Amino acid sequence: MSDLAVAVPGHAGRHRPWLLLLAGTWRQGRTKIGLAIVLVLVGTALVGPFFAPYAPDEPVVVDEVFAFPFDPPSDAAKLGTDDIGRDVLSRFLWGGRSVLALSALATLLGVAIGLPVGLFAAYSRGLLDDVLMRGMDVILAFPQLVLALVAVATVGPQIWLLVLAVGITTAPRVARVVRGAAVEVVERDFVRAAESLGEPRRRILAGEILPNITSPLVVEATLRFTFSIAVIAALSFLGFGLQPPAADWGLMINENRQGLEVQPWGVVLPIAAIGLLTIGTSLVGDGLSRASIGIERGSGER
Amino acid sequence: MSSTDPLPTGGAVVEVESLRVEVIGQGVDIVDDVSFQVAEGEVLGLVGESGSGKTTVGLALLGHTRRGVRVTGGSIAIDGRDILRLSRSELQSMRGRLVSYVPQDPPASLNPALRIETQLEETLAAHGHGAGAEERRARIREMLGEVLLPDERGFLRRYPHQLSGGQQQRVALAMAFACRPRVIVLDEPTTGLDVTTQAHVLETVRELCRAHGVAALYITHDLAVVSALATRVAVMYAGRLVEAGPKRQLFHAAAHPYTRKLVHAIPDIAGRYELEGIPGRAPSPGQRPDGCFFAPRCEFAVDECRQSFPPVTRVSAGHEVRCFRSDDVLAESVRERMGAKAAQRAVRGEQTLLSVRRVTALYGDVPVVHEVSLDVWPRECLALVGESGSGKTTLSRCIGGLHRHFTGDVLLRGTPLPRGARERTRETRKEIQYIFQSPYSSLNPRKTIGQIVAQPLRLFFELSRREMQARVDAALERVALSPALADRYPDQLSGGERQRVAIARALAAEPSLLVCDEITSALDVSVQAAIVELLGELQREMGLGLLFVTHNLALIRSIAEEVAVMSEGRIVEFGAVAEVLEAPKADYTRKLLADTPTLDVVPA
Numbered sequence: 001m002s003d004l005a006v007a008v009p010g011h012a013g014r015h016r017p018w019l020l021l022l023a024g025t026w027r028q029g030r031t032k033i034g035l036a037i038v039l040v041l042v043g044t045a046l047v048g049p050f051f052a053p054y055a056p057d058e059p060v061v062v063d064e065v066f067a068f069p070f071d072p073p074s075d076a077a078k079l080g081t082d083d084i085g086r087d088v089l090s091r092f093l094w095g096g097r098s099v100l101a102l103s104a105l106a107t108l109l110g111v112a113i114g115l116p117v118g119l120f121a122a123y124s125r126g127l128l129d130d131v132l133m134r135g136m137d138v139i140l141a142f143p144q145l146v147l148a149l150v151a152v153a154t155v156g157p158q159i160w161l162l163v164l165a166v167g168i169t170t171a172p173r174v175a176r177v178v179r180g181a182a183v184e185v186v187e188r189d190f191v192r193a194a195e196s197l198g199e200p201r202r203r204i205l206a207g208e209i210l211p212n213i214t215s216p217l218v219v220e221a222t223l224r225f226t227f228s229i230a231v232i233a234a235l236s237f238l239g240f241g242l243q244p245p246a247a248d249w250g251l252m253i254n255e256n257r258q259g260l261e262v263q264p265w266g267v268v269l270p271i272a273a274i275g276l277l278t279i280g281t282s283l284v285g286d287g288l289s290r291a292s293i294g295i296e297r298g299s300g301e302r
Numbered sequence: 303m304s305s306t307d308p309l310p311t312g313g314a315v316v317e318v319e320s321l322r323v324e325v326i327g328q329g330v331d332i333v334d335d336v337s338f339q340v341a342e343g344e345v346l347g348l349v350g351e352s353g354s355g356k357t358t359v360g361l362a363l364l365g366h367t368r369r370g371v372r373v374t375g376g377s378i379a380i381d382g383r384d385i386l387r388l389s390r391s392e393l394q395s396m397r398g399r400l401v402s403y404v405p406q407d408p409p410a411s412l413n414p415a416l417r418i419e420t421q422l423e424e425t426l427a428a429h430g431h432g433a434g435a436e437e438r439r440a441r442i443r444e445m446l447g448e449v450l451l452p453d454e455r456g457f458l459r460r461y462p463h464q465l466s467g468g469q470q471q472r473v474a475l476a477m478a479f480a481c482r483p484r485v486i487v488l489d490e491p492t493t494g495l496d497v498t499t500q501a502h503v504l505e506t507v508r509e510l511c512r513a514h515g516v517a518a519l520y521i522t523h524d525l526a527v528v529s530a531l532a533t534r535v536a537v538m539y540a541g542r543l544v545e546a547g548p549k550r551q552l553f554h555a556a557a558h559p560y561t562r563k564l565v566h567a568i569p570d571i572a573g574r575y576e577l578e579g580i581p582g583r584a585p586s587p588g589q590r591p592d593g594c595f596f597a598p599r600c601e602f603a604v605d606e607c608r609q610s611f612p613p614v615t616r617v618s619a620g621h622e623v624r625c626f627r628s629d630d631v632l633a634e635s636v637r638e639r640m641g642a643k644a645a646q647r648a649v650r651g652e653q654t655l656l657s658v659r660r661v662t663a664l665y666g667d668v669p670v671v672h673e674v675s676l677d678v679w680p681r682e683c684l685a686l687v688g689e690s691g692s693g694k695t696t697l698s699r700c701i702g703g704l705h706r707h708f709t710g711d712v713l714l715r716g717t718p719l720p721r722g723a724r725e726r727t728r729e730t731r732k733e734i735q736y737i738f739q740s741p742y743s744s745l746n747p748r749k750t751i752g753q754i755v756a757q758p759l760r761l762f763f764e765l766s767r768r769e770m771q772a773r774v775d776a777a778l779e780r781v782a783l784s785p786a787l788a789d790r791y792p793d794q795l796s797g798g799e800r801q802r803v804a805i806a807r808a809l810a811a812e813p814s815l816l817v818c819d820e821i822t823s824a825l826d827v828s829v830q831a832a833i834v835e836l837l838g839e840l841q842r843e844m845g846l847g848l849l850f851v852t853h854n855l856a857l858i859r860s861i862a863e864e865v866a867v868m869s870e871g872r873i874v875e876f877g878a879v880a881e882v883l884e885a886p887k888a889d890y891t892r893k894l895l896a897d898t899p900t901l902d903v904v905p906a
Contacts (some may be wrong), residue, residue: 189744193804196702197811198721198731211748227487 022293034283036249041277043095052090056247059085070259078263083255088266095245103228105163110170111221117213118178119205122186136172144169152240166231177220181213215292222285226278233274314339315484315517321616322375323358329514330588333358333541337359347532348521351826354502355541356521360487364401365393367543370607398429406490408470412462419458429481440900445476449506468499479510489521496690498855501897518639526568526899537561540584540595548620557617557628559600565832569856571900577860583796602627655680655847656815661710663696671697672871678706683848685858688868694851698819702736734761735808739820745792751803752788783828815847834861
């Protein structure tokens with residue numbers, strides 16, 4: 001008997017939670033800043049290679065002479081050269097794709113595993129719930145980086161392994177959030193109604209429950225993306241990601257750290273990029289999560 | 303109860319004058335031009351449907367508005383002090399001491415992490431009552447005695463979740479009366495309770511108000527509840543006070559068509575009158591028509607009603623109304639007598655539609671239904687009545703395939719059914735349709751009405767898109783909803799409309815049995831009447847068998863042929879509705895009948 005429900009006109013659209021979530025997110029200053037940072041860096045990674053003055057994996061040649069390693073910025077190499085005389089700017093412009101693509105893939109994989117596990121656990125309750133969630137807890141017990149390192153150290157540095165390791169360690173975190181949100185939804189009568197009509201299980205999960213947990217899911221996925229970027233970059237830095245001579249921000253930091261004092265650009269540039277990228281995505285994630293709390297508050301209990 | 307209404311003893315304690323509450327920044331009023339007075343020792347019943355603004359008025363008496371709204375006009379004087387002019391700290395000290403509030407939902411007002419004793423003591427301490435802990439403890443014992451709760455240590459050391467709904471509400475009452483306020487606002491404090499508990503809580507409220515001479519504002523959508531408690535009644539519609547007067551006058555000779563409709567929507571336990579719903583729905587703030595807000599739903603409406611809002615007119619001493627046609631309304635004769643439903647009973651075949659045989663249902667290891675057997679015949683309605691906790695919902699869930707832990711048999715046309723809905727055949731799932739208590743929970747908020755109603759069609763019939771569309775429209779029209787609603791979402795609909803959607807979903811499956819689990823208990827009385835009317839109609843026209851589960855005995859007269867009364871998991875009485883209501887054999891039925899609120903001031 002909430003009288004207030006009628007007192008706040010113009011709230012049509014609450015039924016499309018993610019639209020409202022995005023609108024609420026956009027209204028916050030932090031989101032705009034975060035999004036601007038992310039867009040600039042993603043743009044750099046995507047179109048950067050077309051503007052790269054040199055090939056990323058070959059030394060700069062000026063007047064048929066190889067450039068020196070750790071050459072400071074000059075007319076030929078605008079941001080100097082790296083440890084074996086390649087153009088830092090070109091490598092930087094090429095090196096974002098791998099970090100972004102790998103962390104996006106890993107996040108997707110994490111959601112692809114965690115979402116169904118969380119939904120199933122919440123819906124089945126009982127034994128299956130325990131088995132699934134305790135299984136997730138086991139994965140959760142290992143720090144993400146350590147597990148990835150063990151995997152890579154055992155099998156060797158493979159790109160797919162990197163994605164797999166980060167994805168699998170992301171999954172339990174997604175599963176937990178999904179389960180937490182879904183448990184509440186499962187108790188609602190419309191789920192009983194669907195059961196009494198004989199709606200198949202997967203349709204109950206996908207059609208009845210999933211649409212009611214999109215907000216926490218989107219928030220969590222964004223947060224996981226931020227973490228994946230950091231982990232992927234760290235693994236690349238340690239040499240478990242892309243292998244030389246490929247251009248990659250994480251790898252660049254490692255290669256150029258000896259020359260930090262003479263030619264800082266090779267290190268500073270990728271560090272700034274990775275740092276800003278995680279700040280940007282986490283600002284967006286923060287905006288999303290604030291907006292999602294706002295939505296929850298606004299709709300009230302009916 | 304039916305003795306003469308006591309006259310107010312003192313002067314007006316509460317004086318509300320032209321109160322106006324607006325949505326901030328929109329200039330849209332939620333409540334406007336509301337004036338009333340409550341005298342010492344008087345209980346004023348403030349009655350209206352959901353969204354009529356009655357809670358807004360109640361909260362305003364505490365100097366409080368909900369977020370996004372504020373008082374923009376008028377005055378509220380309590381004991382001669384205009385509380386709208388008080389500072390924040392003055393308001394704070396006033397609340398509890400001068401005015402206190404009992405909310406609708408007791409668990410929401412009690413802190414789940416604190417023991418009852420701590421909470422009561424805090425209330426006293428916050429208002430500087432009792433010098434020491436010992437004195438306060440004595441006071442708490444006194445308070446508990448007043449609301450008929452045990453005052454032993456064991457009880458005081460419990461947490462809110464260890465109490466029943468009725469006990470929680472009593473604790474809330476004790477807290478509200480703790481500091482001997484002059485005014486108390488009760489906001490539907492019995493809505494969530496079953497009839498027996500409700501009757502006891504109402505009795506306590508009445509006693510407390512009389513004993514302490516407080517002025518009480520009792521907010522409710524249920525006129526029957528008010529009839530047991532209030533001395534005067536004020537009726538709100540769409541943010542306006544449309545009629546106010548002594549209780550007897552309002553029930554006997556209401557001068558406003560809306561009040562009449564409200565009276566007619568109350569189920570009459572004696573079965574004298576037909577139950578009537580109020581068609582249409584109240585306009586929301588900002589969408590109210592010109593002229594009288596009730597005109598679009600009013601059969602008395604003339605052109606004048608659509609042009610200006612009627613002024614206050616005096617009908618008799620203390621009885622005021624805002625209606626141009628009040629003379630004609632008053633001239634209208636009393637409501638129609640009810641036709642005998644039992645006489646229309648069809649000749650029974652040999653085969654029952656549904657049989658329940660010796661069903662014992664368990665929750666965990668605890669049996670909540672004991673060896674219950676009952677029959678539903680085709681084209682007939684069986685009412686299953688009992689308090690909350692009597693096992694009636696569990697039993698109906700067993701029938702619907704939603705509760706699997708039971709022994710015994712559920713048979714459809716003589717064929718035993720598997721326990722769970724999933725194990726049953728598609729045909730069985732189609733034939734038995736279950737309608738849930740709360741339409742707020744039974745419709746997926748992320749699906750359109752069209753998608754919701756189409757769900758059984760998708761599962762039970764092979765239909766083209768166009769046929770599906772046509773059937774959805776037909777099902778919506780069947781329950782008196784516009785097919786245009788198909789694109790809307792549940793939260794854009796009122797509670798009554800949502801329950802209609804739930805019924806439409808059940809009907810779309812073309813069932814032969816509807817299991818209705820307390821489907822009106824989450825709804826306003828006026829809406830409840832309309833839903834019961836609709837169900838009766840559907841049953842007659844479509845030849846449905848009905849299992850109608852309810853805690854309200856008064857309701858079953860209008861819909862059921864037979865009734866089974868359930869208590870503590872057993873059927874204690876069974877028979878034709880008229881027999882059971884007029885000559886109950888079981889003590890439990892008699893008690894239930896006595897507790898059911900009905901309009902006892904209507905002359906026989």
